[in-house]
Amino acid sequence: xxxxxxxxxxxxxxxxxxxxxxxxxxxxxxxxxxxxxxxxxxxxxxxxxxxxxxxxxxxxxxxxxxxxxxxxxxxxxxxxxxxxxxxxxxxxxxxxxxxxxxxxxxxxxxxxxxxxxxxxxxxxxxxxxxxxxxxxxxxxxxxxxxxxxxxxxxxxxxxxxxxxxxxxxxxxxxxxxxxxxxxxxxxxxxxxxxxxxxxxxxxxxxxxxxxxxxxxxxxxxxxxxxxxxxxxxxxxxxxxxxxxxxxxxxxxxxxxxxxxxxxxxxxxxxxxxxxxxxxxxxxxxxxxxxxxxxxxxxxxxxxxxxxxxxxxxxxxxxxxxxxxxxxxxxxxxxxxxxxxxxxxxxxxxxxxxxxxxxxxxxxxxxxxxxxxxxxxxxxxxxxxxxxxxxxxxxxxxxxxxxxxxxxxxxxxxxxxxxxxxxxxxxxxxxxxxxxxxxxxxxxxxxxxxxxxxxxxxxxxxxxxxxxxxxxxxxxxxxxxxxxxxxxxxxxxxxxxxxx
Amino acid sequence: xxxxxxxxxxxxxxxxxxxxxxxxxxxxxxxxxxxxxxxxxxxxxxxxxxxxxxxxxxxxxxxxxxxxxxxxxxxxxxxxxxxxxxxxxxxxxxxxxxxxxxxxxxxxxxxxxxxxxxxxxxxxxxx
Numbered sequence: 001x002x003x004x005x006x007x008x009x010x011x012x013x014x015x016x017x018x019x020x021x022x023x024x025x026x027x028x029x030x031x032x033x034x035x036x037x038x039x040x041x042x043x044x045x046x047x048x049x050x051x052x053x054x055x056x057x058x059x060x061x062x063x064x065x066x067x068x069x070x071x072x073x074x075x076x077x078x079x080x081x082x083x084x085x086x087x088x089x090x091x092x093x094x095x096x097x098x099x100x101x102x103x104x105x106x107x108x109x110x111x112x113x114x115x116x117x118x119x120x121x122x123x124x125x126x127x128x129x130x131x132x133x134x135x136x137x138x139x140x141x142x143x144x145x146x147x148x149x150x151x152x153x154x155x156x157x158x159x160x161x162x163x164x165x166x167x168x169x170x171x172x173x174x175x176x177x178x179x180x181x182x183x184x185x186x187x188x189x190x191x192x193x194x195x196x197x198x199x200x201x202x203x204x205x206x207x208x209x210x211x212x213x214x215x216x217x218x219x220x221x222x223x224x225x226x227x228x229x230x231x232x233x234x235x236x237x238x239x240x241x242x243x244x245x246x247x248x249x250x251x252x253x254x255x256x257x258x259x260x261x262x263x264x265x266x267x268x269x270x271x272x273x274x275x276x277x278x279x280x281x282x283x284x285x286x287x288x289x290x291x292x293x294x295x296x297x298x299x300x301x302x303x304x305x306x307x308x309x310x311x312x313x314x315x316x317x318x319x320x321x322x323x324x325x326x327x328x329x330x331x332x333x334x335x336x337x338x339x340x341x342x343x344x345x346x347x348x349x350x351x352x353x354x355x356x357x358x359x360x361x362x363x364x365x366x367x368x369x370x371x372x373x374x375x376x377x378x379x380x381x382x383x384x385x386x387x388x389x390x391x392x393x394x395x396x397x398x399x400x401x402x403x404x405x406x407x408x409x410x411x412x413x414x415x416x417x418x419x420x421x422x423x424x425x426x427x428x429x430x431x432x433x434x435x436x437x438x439x440x441x442x443x444x445x446x447x448x449x450x451x452x453x454x455x456x457x458x459x460x461x462x463x464x465x466x467x468x469x470x471x472x473x474x475x476x477x478x479x480x481x482x483x484x485x486x487x488x489x490x491x492x493x494x495x496x497x498x499x
Numbered sequence: 500x501x502x503x504x505x506x507x508x509x510x511x512x513x514x515x516x517x518x519x520x521x522x523x524x525x526x527x528x529x530x531x532x533x534x535x536x537x538x539x540x541x542x543x544x545x546x547x548x549x550x551x552x553x554x555x556x557x558x559x560x561x562x563x564x565x566x567x568x569x570x571x572x573x574x575x576x577x578x579x580x581x582x583x584x585x586x587x588x589x590x591x592x593x594x595x596x597x598x599x600x601x602x603x604x605x606x607x608x609x610x611x612x613x614x615x616x617x618x619x620x621x622x623x624x625x626x
Contacts, residue, residue, distance in 0.1 A: 138578055145585045152592050161603040162616050168596050172525060175538050175589050179545055182582060186549050367624070
């Protein structure tokens with residue numbers, strides 16, 4: 001596959017330039033904005049595939065020095081197995097959501113605002129790519145803020161006026177989280193004098209007992225937990241996902257918290273050595289307990305929701321807990337499960353929000369009670385929803401099963417057996433909240449609706465939903481490829497990537 | 500001993516105090532503009548913290564000069580310039596949101612907006 005040394009930076013530069021060009025080009029014709037977004041998403045996806053292929057075939061880590069300045073002075077982009085994998089997942093979701101966005105944005109956002117929407121959308125994705133590839137903690141903060149700022153704007157573009165308040169709350173909490181990360185970075189810089197992650201982890205060895213490092217760690221982890229939306233710090237998430245435009249909900253639910261979870265894994269294992277989180281500070285245990293609570297509470301709160309998007313948002317809080325669990329069990333099998341769940345959950349949640357968006361597109365509602373007989377009105381969407389729900393529950397032959405298998409294996413092997421009931425109980429709760437919806441969709445026999453004709457959603461929305469559902473099942477049956485990459489990434493990162 | 504602990508590290512104390520003032524404003528104020536002011540104070544405290552750690556005793560501004568023996572560390576200044584830009588953009592987005600909120604709800608008091616949102620939800624459910 002074609003590979004160029006500059007690909008690592010082009011993945012940021014291409015969306016940035018296209019995003020800046022979009023408002024100008026769409027002066028000619030409004031529709032061009034979507035083509036620009038498509039171009040950027042396709043380019044990013046192809047580049048990330050090429051990067052991952054290069055990493056897997058040659059086995060080396062891609063290092064790119066911006067402007068030719070060598071680290072620790074210059075900013076460095078570093079892509080290893082873990083980054084490469086997450087990057088492919090995120091760029092794929094970006095591509096498929098951009099295809100989906102065309103129809104859904106056309107009805108949810110005013111025509112004159114679409115160029116602005118796509119510009120912000122591309123900047124949002126660019127920030128995510130940046131967070132993934134960068135190897136510089138301050139650069140990470142900047143990209144995090146790019147993603148967050150554009151995220152606030154995207155949420156506020158929802159057609160419902162409550163989206164504004166959701167966006168404002170997201171802004172307040174997101175800024176607190178980002179500022180906490182900034183303080184933590186400041187403390188780390190104080191003691192190490194470097195911002196490069198690899199260099200920092202090498203210099204931190206002397207300070208494993210230092211209180212400054214503890215403080216830095218506490219601030220960074222709290223900030224990240226806000227961004228990941230673990231249970232007690234999740235308040236911004238449900239409203240933001242509920243009132244955002246459908247395409248934005250899909251892409252945000254599938255990417256933003258996952259990238260934050262990736263950053264958590266990266267900081268745990270690359271910057272702070274595994275020794276710190278297991279021996280010096282009981283962070284792994286604390287975060288593991290928080291993640292377990294998050295897994296259970298997310299599922300419990302999802303049961304009582306009346307809006308399908310809000311239900312999916314709460315289920316996101318539970319599911320993100322799995323990824324964090326995988327990172328904190330400190331066993332390579334569990335970490336494999338966590339990394340795999342980045343892929344599987346991104347696919348499932350993206351697909352589920354696609355279905356919710358298609359329902360909103362055709363029926364103008366997302367209330368669960370309005371979904372009666374959906375299997376007859378929109379059979380395809382109801383079918384996709386059911387398959388994805390099965391994957392969320394973790395039925396064998398779906399992606400969700402593979403994740404849970406590895407998580408459970410890891411927690412048994414590392415001796416944290418009490419996580420097994422947590423994971424299984426959460427699966428049961430998932431059955432309850434999805435079962436309720438599926439029951440309404442298929443088995444609420446309402447004879448007055450018998451003569452209802454199926455409504456077809458536009459092809460631009462149906463095809464992405466089918467592709468996502470298909471992949472979600474495919475990665476459950478033929479799980480070897482993602483499992484191999486994820487376990488390679490897990491072993492690589494747990495072995496400590498010191499110089 | 501105690502005085503040394505407080506006076507010797509007064510930059511950290513100031514940063515912490517400012518940070519808590521900002522945090523308090525964010526949590527306790529119901530007015531959205533006051534919340535934004537709180538966020539600004541909160542972020543500024545971190546900027547001051549960064550700037551203060553750049554100072555080296557006896558150091559001068561980081562410009563090449565024959566009489567200088569030590570230079571202050573310019574890197575935190577540069578980082579904070581970036582962070583200030585981020586902070587300004589956050590404030591801009593927040594203020595734009597407040598304008599939109601005021602236009603659609605007619606209020607910038609959080610509790611009033613919340614009760615209106617709850618009403619809105621109930622109305623939609625009734626339909």
